[in-house]
Amino acid sequence: MAMAAALMVAVAVLGLATGGQAQLQYGFYKGKCGAGDVEAAVQGVVRARFAREAPIVAYLLRMQFHECAVNGCDGGLLIDGPGTEKTAAPNLSVKGYDLIADVKAELERRCPGVVSCSDIQILATRDAVALAGGQAYPVRTGRRDGRQSRASDVVLPAPENTAAQSVAFFGKLGLSPFDTVLLLGAHTVGATHCGVIKNSRLYKSGGRAGATDPSLDPYYAFVYKTWVCPDTPASDNNVVFLDDQWSAVQVDNNYFKLLQRRRGVLAADQNLYSDGSTKWIVDLLANSDQFHLLFPQALIKLGEVGVLTGAQGEVRRFCNRFN
Numbered sequence: 001m002a003m004a005a006a007l008m009v010a011v012a013v014l015g016l017a018t019g020g021q022a023q024l025q026y027g028f029y030k031g032k033c034g035a036g037d038v039e040a041a042v043q044g045v046v047r048a049r050f051a052r053e054a055p056i057v058a059y060l061l062r063m064q065f066h067e068c069a070v071n072g073c074d075g076g077l078l079i080d081g082p083g084t085e086k087t088a089a090p091n092l093s094v095k096g097y098d099l100i101a102d103v104k105a106e107l108e109r110r111c112p113g114v115v116s117c118s119d120i121q122i123l124a125t126r127d128a129v130a131l132a133g134g135q136a137y138p139v140r141t142g143r144r145d146g147r148q149s150r151a152s153d154v155v156l157p158a159p160e161n162t163a164a165q166s167v168a169f170f171g172k173l174g175l176s177p178f179d180t181v182l183l184l185g186a187h188t189v190g191a192t193h194c195g196v197i198k199n200s201r202l203y204k205s206g207g208r209a210g211a212t213d214p215s216l217d218p219y220y221a222f223v224y225k226t227w228v229c230p231d232t233p234a235s236d237n238n239v240v241f242l243d244d245q246w247s248a249v250q251v252d253n254n255y256f257k258l259l260q261r262r263r264g265v266l267a268a269d270q271n272l273y274s275d276g277s278t279k280w281i282v283d284l285l286a287n288s289d290q291f292h293l294l295f296p297q298a299l300i301k302l303g304e305v306g307v308l309t310g311a312q313g314e315v316r317r318f319c320n321r322f323n
Contacts, residue, residue, distance in 0.1 A: 065183065077094070078121075104117060166180055175301060184272065189250070256285045
């Protein structure tokens, strides 16, 4: 069995392989910021923020996905103003913009006009993942910031998606089904609100009044309905952790273990275990240390979707507005 699992992982890793973006490179900023180390500067700001607000890892992981899944990793989500990506309904609850601004301010102080906001997003996420117990990993830099940001472009997966719908969405980004399951594993540090799950999971599953989703563990359903998400409007904003509360800021494979026990909070999460085409991936990641090893590879691949390089785009002076 161990040999079979190892073979499956090897095949999956080959599926993760990507030619990437030729103009991105490791150490792109080396020697371009005086005597300073750009990546160390980013890490310093992230470390200080993580020390006082560990959920920043969840904010940054969500930001990277919402950023890169819409017109690529070009910093479009960071732009303020009417009709921008930031104003689209799925992005209204995205957090962490202030951290990106703090990193940018520090780098502008050291070397103005050198480091792009889109690179800062990728570097900051990488550093937060490592601080939260994930594996440290190198990323290529050299991204440039885009010159457009439109709310009308924002199309993101729904929390009720089937496994097939999730795989199809990520497939349009050039990501494999294995990548899809790995990236949804970011929910190990995520949270949602009762209003997101009350109809689909707790009270109106399948459009039937009072029906609880049968794929949800009955005990968990009882706990949510009794104490966390009672069927009143006042509970809509109550926080629901997508992983056990005690490990909600720890990057680990507990999320996949919960899916095995029918304790996925979002339907889209639990559906990964209900579908045979992705169930085996969940089992592999739950029953081994492969998530720790492979999650960074999926983040790297996501971080190289649709990037601008060379003379494309610009390097913004302020991340929330175009030059």
